[in-house]
Amino acid sequence: MRTAHFAIAVSALLSAAGWAGAEAFRPLLLPAEDGARLELASGERISLPVPRGAEMETAAALSGGWLAAGTRPDSSGRSEILLLTGDEGAVTELPPPPGRDSALRRQPLPLIEDGRLAGLLWLEGNNRTSFGVRFAEWSGEGWSAPRTVAAPGPGSQLALTAARLADGTWLAAWSAFDGTDDEIVWSRRGRDGVWSPARRAAAGNDVPDVAPALTATRDGALLAWSRFEGEADGVAGEYRVVVSRFRNGAWMKPEFAAPAGSFYPGFEPAPRGQVWMLYRTAEPRGWTLAELDTRGRPVRQAHVKTETAASERPVALATGKGPALAWPGRAERLTLRWEKVR
Amino acid sequence: MRMRGSCVRASIWACTFLALLAVASGARAQTTYVAFGDSITEGFGDDPNRAEKGWPPRLEALLQQRGMSADVRNEGRSGETTVEGISRIDRELQPGDDVLLLMEGTNDIGSQNVSLETIVFNLQRTARKAEARGLSVVHATVIPRYQANFDSSNTVTGDFNGQLRDLAWSEARRLADPFEVFFRLTPNFGQFYFDKLHPNAAGYDRLARIFADVLTDVDSVPPVTGLISPVNDAQRVPPNTQLRLNVYDFGTGIDVTATTLLINDQVVQTPLTGGPRKLEIRYDPPQPWRGVVIVKLRSRDLTTPTPNQFDREVTQFVVDGTTFLAGDIDRDGRVDGADLLAFAPHFGARRGDGRFVTFADLNVDSLIDGNDLAMLAANFGRTSF
Numbered sequence: 001m002r003t004a005h006f007a008i009a010v011s012a013l014l015s016a017a018g019w020a021g022a023e024a025f026r027p028l029l030l031p032a033e034d035g036a037r038l039e040l041a042s043g044e045r046i047s048l049p050v051p052r053g054a055e056m057e058t059a060a061a062l063s064g065g066w067l068a069a070g071t072r073p074d075s076s077g078r079s080e081i082l083l084l085t086g087d088e089g090a091v092t093e094l095p096p097p098p099g100r101d102s103a104l105r106r107q108p109l110p111l112i113e114d115g116r117l118a119g120l121l122w123l124e125g126n127n128r129t130s131f132g133v134r135f136a137e138w139s140g141e142g143w144s145a146p147r148t149v150a151a152p153g154p155g156s157q158l159a160l161t162a163a164r165l166a167d168g169t170w171l172a173a174w175s176a177f178d179g180t181d182d183e184i185v186w187s188r189r190g191r192d193g194v195w196s197p198a199r200r201a202a203a204g205n206d207v208p209d210v211a212p213a214l215t216a217t218r219d220g221a222l223l224a225w226s227r228f229e230g231e232a233d234g235v236a237g238e239y240r241v242v243v244s245r246f247r248n249g250a251w252m253k254p255e256f257a258a259p260a261g262s263f264y265p266g267f268e269p270a271p272r273g274q275v276w277m278l279y280r281t282a283e284p285r286g287w288t289l290a291e292l293d294t295r296g297r298p299v300r301q302a303h304v305k306t307e308t309a310a311s312e313r314p315v316a317l318a319t320g321k322g323p324a325l326a327w328p329g330r331a332e333r334l335t336l337r338w339e340k341v342r
Numbered sequence: 343m344r345m346r347g348s349c350v351r352a353s354i355w356a357c358t359f360l361a362l363l364a365v366a367s368g369a370r371a372q373t374t375y376v377a378f379g380d381s382i383t384e385g386f387g388d389d390p391n392r393a394e395k396g397w398p399p400r401l402e403a404l405l406q407q408r409g410m411s412a413d414v415r416n417e418g419r420s421g422e423t424t425v426e427g428i429s430r431i432d433r434e435l436q437p438g439d440d441v442l443l444l445m446e447g448t449n450d451i452g453s454q455n456v457s458l459e460t461i462v463f464n465l466q467r468t469a470r471k472a473e474a475r476g477l478s479v480v481h482a483t484v485i486p487r488y489q490a491n492f493d494s495s496n497t498v499t500g501d502f503n504g505q506l507r508d509l510a511w512s513e514a515r516r517l518a519d520p521f522e523v524f525f526r527l528t529p530n531f532g533q534f535y536f537d538k539l540h541p542n543a544a545g546y547d548r549l550a551r552i553f554a555d556v557l558t559d560v561d562s563v564p565p566v567t568g569l570i571s572p573v574n575d576a577q578r579v580p581p582n583t584q585l586r587l588n589v590y591d592f593g594t595g596i597d598v599t600a601t602t603l604l605i606n607d608q609v610v611q612t613p614l615t616g617g618p619r620k621l622e623i624r625y626d627p628p629q630p631w632r633g634v635v636i637v638k639l640r641s642r643d644l645t646t647p648t649p650n651q652f653d654r655e656v657t658q659f660v661v662d663g664t665t666f667l668a669g670d671i672d673r674d675g676r677v678d679g680a681d682l683l684a685f686a687p688h689f690g691a692r693r694g695d696g697r698f699v700t701f702a703d704l705n706v707d708s709l710i711d712g713n714d715l716a717m718l719a720a721n722f723g724r725t726s727f
Contacts, residue, residue, distance in 0.1 A: 052708040055491050103577035127576035128498055156457035177457045208460040238429045261429040282429030309421020
């Protein structure tokens, strides 16, 4: 319950750049009771000038600077996107994308290309239970007219995630309530800049598929999420992490990549050639870091027990002694030991 | 002597038998409650001097005061979401457990990562696991957030609790309603809070009483709302949208004859279907909606001699095509004396104060002051719809 409001930007730029061994390198939003604080790659911490009631949700590295994104309320109960960018000293507020079509904007997700802001995905809707997905390009000077990637559906669309593929195109995924349960849907932005119609990443089922995470690989992408499964007679069942591989423009059938009682997967920047996935486990309560092969299957993993809340998500680091987990805003760091997955 | 000795032995055996019987019957009479949830069940924020924290130990004491033999086991876990809880429940239930008291969802709502429907699904599956092991289940709405950044108006939390009431009713489970008691029935509910999410000692006292009332059939909660459509604060609602509202009472029942619907303060005639436990209200506007629509419900339950009353707004939505002038506090399309009166009580408030409301902070500087008043004055007498 001690919800610390921080989120971690997993910059496609950095993972694609083949970072290989330094430690903390990405801007991290730190837990803050009020306002927001950012920890830069240098270790410097800065307070972000956000209005009260604003929520900063994600941060990303830019060439020579950083970008933080969140939302702010206005007097009529609407919410608008708040974008702050800065370098060593100065902080600048970027305008939100124009052409707001609805009252509420949430979960802005910056798309970073070669160290610069290239665009923004966000959720937009007229009530809290019916968001669509929208996108606008950033030219460096201003925004393009927003386009709708997915119109509001019969229920919540949440948990946006995106990754830039090796060919320069973008994939986005999110969970969408289809009137029965949450499903994972996706869209691809081609070289022509057009997002494809949103489609399910896996066959529909009658159980929740939630909290997706995307990462690019050499020949495509991996998509991980939490799926409720294992129910028998309506009384069993738990969440379990599944991974699907994107190759040649299509998703392969998702496979379980973790035991029952696993959830909230996320991809972590990893040394060149590796894919690291971090997920939460119920028993023992804690976090597991898994190295996946190109098909999304775990080849080795390391686990750490912790009683901290799932909202207090650590980041993975590659150190000289092996992988480690660190928690934003804390000195605590745990070195992990890989174990082969049989 | 022998005879006397036989009598003594017989008496001892009889006493022993009776004592064992008493113990056995006592064991049967004791009810074991499993309080399952997050840090609000575990007791974060409680008085640090208390040995046992949270509402479960207080509930146990209250139930014993009310003549029940009860054991309430605290299985609260800080930071837990329903996604995790659905796994943990398997490990926490023990043979002999009788009743699951299930209050979880606050962390899921805060994560903004899963839909309200999924949270309710998770609680349903958690409850079913307990029922499969012979326990009965009491759902509990989650308490409101207090001056939190996310969902400061508790509209999302209110929506979730409405869905949870739908679930409890459809599964014929009992419901404890801390949200209703904290948010609706308690002026200045901040008095119950340690921080933005967690109760203080007084809040845990109150939570325990809410559960104790449900478990001892004391009805202190009026009829409550479940499904509401359009949801509160919905914008750009199509003008011919049907209004849908479910009303429940988990205690003595709804006094159907005393239940009326009001649209913009006018009583409207609409058929009420259902019965004293659940009423369904479906209202098609005779003319297309326009402007801001404020829907109120008046009702009461069948508690005697003093029914629990319900008389308040249940949803407010903005019809597509509606625009507002700065200072149109009551959103009636005109900036006038009524807006000034609505504005005045909030003058001087800062965000975080109990008196602060976003609709009066016209320039969004987190302070309701002369600058906001000047904006209202500039539009005084003007209309927008």
